[in-house]
Amino acid sequence: MSTEDKNLLRGGQFLVREINSDEIFTPEDFNEEQLMMKESVTEFVDRELWPNKSKFEAKDYALTEECMRKAGDLGFLSVSVPEEYEGMGMGFVSTMLVCDYISGATGSFSTAFGAHTGIGTMPITLYGTEEQKKKYVPKLASGEWFGSYCLTEPSAGSDANSGKTKAVLSDDGKYYSITGQKMWISNAGFCKLMIVFARIEDDKNITGFIVEYDKDNPNGITMGEEEHKLGIRASSTRQVFFNETKVPVENMLSTRGNGFKIAMNALNVGRIKLAVACLDAQRRTITESIKYANERLQFKTPIAKFGAIRQKIAEMATNCWVGESASYRAAKNIEDRIELRKKNGKDTDQEAELKGVEEYAIECSILKVAVSEHIQKCTDEGIQIFGGMGFSEETPMESAWRDARITRIYEGTNEINRMLSIGMLIKKAMKGHVDLLGPATAVANELTGIPSFEQPDASVLFSEEKQIIVNLKKLFLMVAGAALQKYGEEIENHQQLMLAASDILIQIYLAESAILRAEKLAKKEGEENVKEQIAMAKLNLFHAIDIIETAGKHSIISFATGDEQRMMLMGLKRYIKYVNMPNIIELRNIIADKITEKNKYCF
Known part of the structure; x- marks a missing residue:
């Protein structure tokens, strides 16, 4: 996307705009x-x-x-x-x-x-x-x-x-x-x-x-x-x-007195870099795990052929690929914003970089949380694949697991970053940088109307998944809009509600990033040649819906009662609904087959 594009996405705007796959940067664009x-x-x-x-x-x-x-x-x-x-x-x-x-x-x-x-x-x-x-x-x-x-x-x-x-x-x-x-x-x-x-x-x-x-x-x-x-x-x-x-x-x-601002801006950059710094550790953990699983025989069979191990490998790879997709998408948005500010000539190079990163502080917090939690899961499953050997210092798994644990703490704990992502989004809305009120009102009106019975076109890649992403954004606006209407600025005193809202926000950003990357790849390489990446995008969305359903339900029943609660719970079901439910085991097997064959993380 050109830095001259006046429609360059602002931080947090992914929530209220439909994004095309040709608008995002992916590692395939290096x-x-x-x-x-x-x-x-x-x-x-x-x-x-x-x-x-x-x-x-x-x-x-x-x-x-x-x-x-x-x-x-x-x-x-x-x-x-x-x-x-x-x-x-x-x-x-x-x-x-x-x-x-x-x-x-x-x-x-x-x-x-x-x-x-x-x-x-x-x-x-x-x-x-x-x-x-x-x-x-x-x-x-x-x-x-x-x-x-x-x-x-x-x-x-x-x-x-x-x-x-x-x-x-x-x-x-x-x-x-x-x-x-x-x-x-x-x-x-x-x-x-x-x-x-x-x-x-x-x-x-x-x-x-x-x-x-x-x-x-x-x-x-x-x-x-x-x-x-x-x-x-x-x-x-x-x-x-x-x-x-x-x-x-x-x-x-x-x-004098500008130290707090320096510290906060340094942390914004640190957060997105912490996310990306968790990626290659995941790749190497997956590679070591599949090498071991291909060599380790039980009942005269490599354990890599067992469904329980294949599930772990597929999920580990999916989380890594999705985190990578979202991290580089955000990185390019930041780079484009920096270059645009430089070109406009209003900022020094340093001011342009500061404001460019600050613009995407929401995404920086989202990524810090998501990818740090991915690496903890990845290394934990690495130990499990190695079994007793994974608990030994002789293998790289136990040190990888210990090293991973700090990532959820530094650059602001994940709890702090979850609340920050929602708090910063609210502030952006109040400043008019992201229009949440208009779309939230439209969603509230939609809930009282007749739902659409239009069916996705199964012949078009991601036709249903992209509509689900649109609906998940509506779900966030429904929940966040109603909560803000009830609590106003006091929302920051309801930390558990903010944590749940942030889980929805995180899953939307990652799921959209993965689907857009897979779609962009498929247009370039052909669907058959990137079937594993397509499978990872679909598998991740399936899991994202589960997380969003739980977080949405917890949120709604915590602050809504009576008819409002019933209406919102109906909306929740509407917005997470699949027409054609994916075969999760089949998706995992597609991913695991490729990694097992290559004997390494290969995406």
Whole structure:
């Protein structure tokens, strides 16, 4: 889709617009440069990371630092850094691609990479002065220096703006003295630069600072011992203590009191990159699982031939493929919005990137939740396929499962992100950026009318599935519209209702992304040549309807009574109805056959 398209989808608008398959970007659309980058990153992972998994699990922090330097030498740390600061200056999709494929071998390296390239470097490239960018960004882009991000405190986790770390201006006005405690700081053990958030006097909002760290001249900075964690064991994670740490006034990041905004925008980018960073770990888990299942004989038969294993493989692959479809769809929307803002000339490059990502904050939260939960399911099933061996450290499954667990916590817990997605959608509607009221009113009127008896055209691929997507959007508008009408701004006090609404929203976005990708592929390659992808899109939609039905029912009976409740429950049944129910076992077998034959994840 051209960046000149005035109808470029805004964040959250997928809910009220019908999208065509030629409007979305898919991994099949990677250009030659992106494919070369993918190959280069995969080669690095296979050479430097995958063979050393046992060392990472043994908490070899020095190996993590060494591999980060090698990644810097190959340019991987500089993909998103503008060329004027000695970076590669590649687009948002390319930065996502690198984050995806470099994260497949071990969560330890993935966390170090993400913390450095994202929240360790990005705040300076986006908010720093020209002097700050010239001084620090080239060192971070090359891997000469590594960055960390000091936001979380013992009493300030999800409520990041409640931090107690203080910054006091010196009498001569030349520096701030920072005093306080930060915890869960990734890369703390080998960083040379910290993005630190502190409060000046009694300001409402925190302020960001760029703080250099030299072990030989610590400047009031002390480190706690390495944390002993369930997973990501070779990711350096420490508490950091500041005791009147002197920071020159010119190292304030952006303006006084702008730290909370910096932190939130950094998290938006971090969320979508966390989602994509869960993908290659899923691919590799599936590949290892099918290799084992093809080799493991029980009753003189490879267990890959047993229906119970085939079901697991098909579901694992489907979740991975669907998450990938949605992640790159959103990535291209962000990239196009950034380019459009640059072309219009109203923003600097940094402002364009900030506003481009912020535009799709809803999608970023959706993806963070969905894909982090996919990887947990995938690794859990990987252990199950390996059986007793899966519980052993000799196989890669148990470490993959442990590493996966953190993804549901950092960049904002999944519970926080579920509520954020709904809260941000409501705010967009109030600002007029997404028209929810009009479509919600139309749905309410439709419920009292005669339902359509028009049948889908079975000869047209996804004719019924696309109509179901339209209906699922109506279902969300029905539930959300009625809940908002009852509770208004107080809706945020009804967290369980918001969690249920977010589950509906998540499933709609992922199901639509998968169907549009499969349809686009079928137009290009022919339906028979992509029958597995078609099967995955249909299988995912079937599961999405189950989740949406449960979430919708729980929502409706929690706030509606009498005739309103009966009417909405009838609407729920209408909007999730199939005319031709898919054969789920047949769909799974189509997917499993392909993976078993190829002996790897092959989509």
